[in-house]
Amino acid sequence: MSVLLITEHNNKELRPFTLNAATAASQIDSDVHAVIIGQNCSEAAKKLSELPVVKKVLSIEAAHYENFTAENFAPVIVKLAENYSHIVCSANTFGKNLMPRIAAHLDTSQVSDIIKVISPDTFLRPIYAGNAFATIKSNDLKKCVTIRPTSFDPCESTGGSAPIENVEASEEFSNTKFIKREEIKSDRPELGTARIVVSGGRGMQSGDNFKLITEIADKLGAAIGASRAAVDAGYISNDHQVGQTGKVVVPDLYIAIGISGAIQHLAGMKESKVIVAINKDGEAPIFSVADYGLEADLFEAIPQFMEELNKLNTIQK
C-alpha cells in the first residue's frame, strides 16, 4: 500500500514543512502520493509534482477549500484514504487541526508528532514536553501520522515530474465560515526553519525592549523567538512562541535572552545545535541545556553583544 501525504500550501506555494513531511512519508514507504486541496492552486500542485519523492499528485480544487478548513478537508481525504495504508501530515497547527478529524472518521488511533520512523508501523514520539520519548506501534489497519517537521530534513524540491490527477471535490461544510487570517509579514527568516533564532523572555520586561532582540536578529539574519511568558505578557505576538504549545525549533544557534528555561520552553528548543543563554540568574534552568552560558544583566550584555558583532569582519548568514 502507499502513503498519502497531505500538502500544506497557500494556494501559490508549498509551505516549507511539506518538504519535511514528504521525507518522513518516503521513509514509511517509497510510494508517496501527495494530495493538494485548495482553490486556484495549480502552481503549487506543479511544484509538488517536482518533488522527486512524490510519485503522484492528486489535486482537488473548489471555492470552499480556499481557506483550508478542516471540516471541508477531512471528508475528501477520508474518501481517498481507501487506497492508502498511511495518511501523513506535518504536526503544525494545520496538521494538528486536520488529522484527528480524518483519523476519527477512519476509526483509527492517530500517532501524533513523530520524530522518527522506526518501521512502517512503529514510530518514536516525544511525550511530556519532550521529557520522555515513547516508541509506539500502531495496530490499526490505516495509520494516521503527524510528523514533527524539524525532525526530518526537507526533501529535494526539484527534478521530479509526477503526474497530476484531478479529483472531484466533496460537499461544502456549511457550519464553519472563514472570516480572516492575520498573518504577520516579516522579512526575517521563518522561525521554524531559521538557521539562527534569537529569543527573548520575561526578562525583557517590555515589548519596547524587544527592539534589542530585533537588532541582534537583524545583525545575524536570525528569526525572533519568545518564551510563553513574554507572549502572555504581551511583549510580542503568539507566532513567535517557542515551546511545548508553541513552535519547535532546531536551529544551528539558539540564543535565549532573559529566558529562565521552564520545561515547556526547553521542549521547543533543546534540540538546537548550539544554545546560548544570557540570564542574570545563574541558577536558571536554561543554563542546564546551554553550551555557552553568560550570567549577566541582559540590558548591559545586549549592547555589548552588538558591539562585539560589529567588530567581526564577517558574519555567516
Place this chain on the structure above:
Amino acid sequence: MKILVAVKRVIDYNVQIRVKEDGSGVITDNVKMSTNPPDDNAIEEAVKIKEAGKATEIVAITVGEEKAQETVRKALAVGADRGIHVKAEGTLEPLAVSKILQKVVDKEKPDLVFMGKQAIDDDCNQTGQMLSALLNWPQATFASKIDVKDNKLEVTREIDEGLETIEINVPAIVTCDLRLNEPRYASLPNIMKAKKKPIEEINASDLGVDVSPRLQQLKVEEPPKRKAGIKVANVAELVQKLKNEAKVI
C-alpha cells in the same frame, strides 16, 4: 446555552518527569497531579460566558480512574454546576475518549463542548477534533478569543502564521489555548459549596463503546542528554567562542 467542559487529570506541569527504569512509562506514584492547564482555561471561559448571561448551565466531565474525579470537583469549585465522571481504568487513547464523550453529548445535548487544546502528558492534541468529527460539528481549535453571538461563535485561533478568525454555528466544539483567559482560583467558600454539587458516575463499559487501545507503547525512555556546557566570563568571550569554536556566526 448549555456548555459541557471536558477536563483531564495529568502530572502537574511543574513536576520534573522521571522515566521508569523498566521503560514501561513515567513515574506517577506519589507525584503531584493537577488539571491539564488548558482545561482550566476551558472551564474559565465557560464560567465567564455564564456570568455574561449567555449560558445557563455548565457541566464538567472527566474520563478516567477514581482519582480523576478531583478535576471535576475543582471545576465545580470555580463555577461548573454539576459534574460527570466516566469511570475507566487503564490507558485511554484520544479516540476512545472522544467516543465516550460522544455518547455523553448524545445524552446531555450541550450546545457547546469546550476542552483544552492539548493534554500536557501525552501531547496528542486530538480529542476535540475527533469528537467534532464523530458528531459532525464545527470545530474551533487553539482558541484565544471567543465571542458568543446568538447561535454562533466568533473564534480567534492561534495558528503558526499568526491569527485566524472563524465563525461557527452552534452546536460546536472549541479547544482552548492558554492565552484565552486567566483561570481564577477557587475560593474556600466555593470549594466547600462544590462538595455539595452533584457528580454523576457512569461506567465506561456501560456506554457501549470499544475503548481498547489500538496503539502499543513498546518503550518509554529518557531523551538523549545534552553535554554540559560552559559559562563564559563576558560577552567578548562569548562572541569569540561562537565565531571560532562553535563556528556558527
